[in-house]
Amino acid sequence: MINVLINAYACSPHWGSEPGMAWNWISCLAQHCNLFVITEGEWRKEIEEAVSIHPYRDHMHFYYHPVPDKIRRMCWNQGDWRFYWYYQKWQKKTLQIARQIVSENRIDILHQLNMIGFREPGYLWKIEGVPFVWGPIGGMELMPLSFLKGVSKSQYIKACVKNLINDWQRKHHPRVLQALHRAFALIAATKGCADVIQGYHHQDVVLINETGCSKNDSPENLHDFHKPGLELMWVGKFDSRKQLGLAIATMEQLRDISVKMHIVGAGSEAESRHYQNMASQSGVDSEIVWHGLLSNQEVQEMMRKADLLLFTSIMEGTPHVVLEAVKNNLPVLCLKTCGQGEVVDSSIGCTIPLTNPKDCVRDFAAQIRKLYDNRDLLQQMSDTCYQKQIELSWENKALRMMEVYKMGLSYTKSFRF
Template identity: 25%
Template structure:
């Protein structure tokens, strides 16, 4: 195994002068810059999901502290090359050091991108990488001590790594993985999905209660951030430790497309849009059934962006419900084009049953789109009464009726839709990558300052 450390900049330089990270609110002066080790196995400035989270939060933390960002250089995806190319184009990031830990042979064998038969064993390979990373960090800490460590990703609670074993404050999160697929919604899923999610639900409850290392890491943590109430309750109710809600993703403002939505029911239909991978847990049939219930009351259209295995079934359902003339199906588009299509709508409908925070929800808010979603998962934290309408997730029938009632409400009160649109733009600003990094940096300062104050007594 090869370990590579790459210095990208001077730790004491001002972050606000760096073109390598998107600008945001000016970083307030920290109590003092601390030496921080952040573990984020996946890091890339060019990708979304875990890699995007690793980069966007890890790099922005360097505004406040001297950050060593530990990650894998890549297996199938060339993350290191993407990072180095980005920095060559945009310039170095003051305060950031990249630490690359090569994948172990077990990690390569059970990589998520390997065959579907081996994919369930991913966490075995991932744990072996974390053990190798811990040995390297332990050596570096002995040579030049870190003041705190932070396990950023993978987000799932099942693998917290080993940094919590070091004799310094350990921070964890944002953490996901606690949510189960609601059993009452299983009739909406394909038989394959019912089997897969059923087994996952059972395994998830067993792991929460019997897996020892997540519990030990949680109890060793100085502070934990959780994605939404489901994950926060896992820590408080099962692990018996406090946790704070924090969105793991950040919105990217698109001022050229954002607008306050104005709906004129006398002259135009109420335009809904959905965007995402067309799989069972996205639960688009809830929206289709809701549209069928209100279609004879007022004009309405629905645009579904994306593709996936459930799309043909959903198209057939729209035909059976007699609303196929109101639904437009558009295959996956490049992000800029997808955002342009979304921006043409009045409302973003996102009926997903299981998510972390969902980047597309943040994208919708950044376009000024009010969101209708379930009051669950990360959406329950992201969406407030000032930017959307949340439907209790109790049963398919109640969800369908809840969506239908929400559509009637917006049709009957266009001023409410405009109010929610204004709120969506405000909420998008609150949930930026800059905001997430600032909350984490302030969490570091708050916890460590309290420990230092206590030690002085």
């Protein structure tokens, strides 16, 4: 059995997003290899409880490198750039811990797993004589500025500046370049990220979305696609990336048919007021139900009854809400971009090209009309979701990662470190 040293800053068996992603990778990889995991340790108690009952607990060895609570708060406050300074310091110390582990154990593979943002590749690549894997890697795409109509001037300027910084960093950041060229395998979370790595850095890339799907073993299926009307769901934060405005504008194009949209999520007071005013001015406020923030269980219960998830985001990794829709046999309509563009195909939903706001609204409305008139197609998409659950399962993703590891072992002797 091979030994793999994994760097996973955020890891938790009871959370979603980055912490849950890392835990699911580690939990499934432990079936196939012996893991040495360095993590920050905010959820040390939960990790140790989960490991104690894990069927492959003897293959899971955790090393904790905790940070103060103030740094954890910076991490949770997305957009707080101060966190990156502390995060780099954490990575430097992690290199020392990793070197100690390597000196005491036979390590066959080094793997920089998360956080997936490309700006911080860690320092495991500095360890010589052991193949280095980086990924899934995300965050290399730029914000399409044409979709920011209606945001404040300061928000628009902020997005422009962020695009400029991202563009420079993805091309020229010295440590990013070093990690890219030191790795024997690079794993991209999205096709957009893969295109950047291949286009600018001429490196081979394996495409594996960073998150997986749980299989729905429950026989309960509450969907009734042949009832009158159509029930849409929209789930997310009320920020510019999620583009709730596209969904409201789409509803305006559908006033001649019986369509209702359930909006789950929240934003600032100003954001909420902006979108509610938009719905009122568009004449569709009576066709929209504002649910606010709901528990994950409540969201999934709604998914088991809805007819279609309308997902309008333009900047994502691989969105967990889309995978939850697949788990609950709910067809998805989204833009063919980011992680959702790889997950959703014609077997379980519909995608439209990322063009401009006007054309996207037109295309969303056309697809919804098509499904409104063809309920058998909706039923067929829902029925196919189970096969997609298997394809996107964590177990299958772990097997794909093992293929990457074995490729590294096959070429270890000829690889020039």
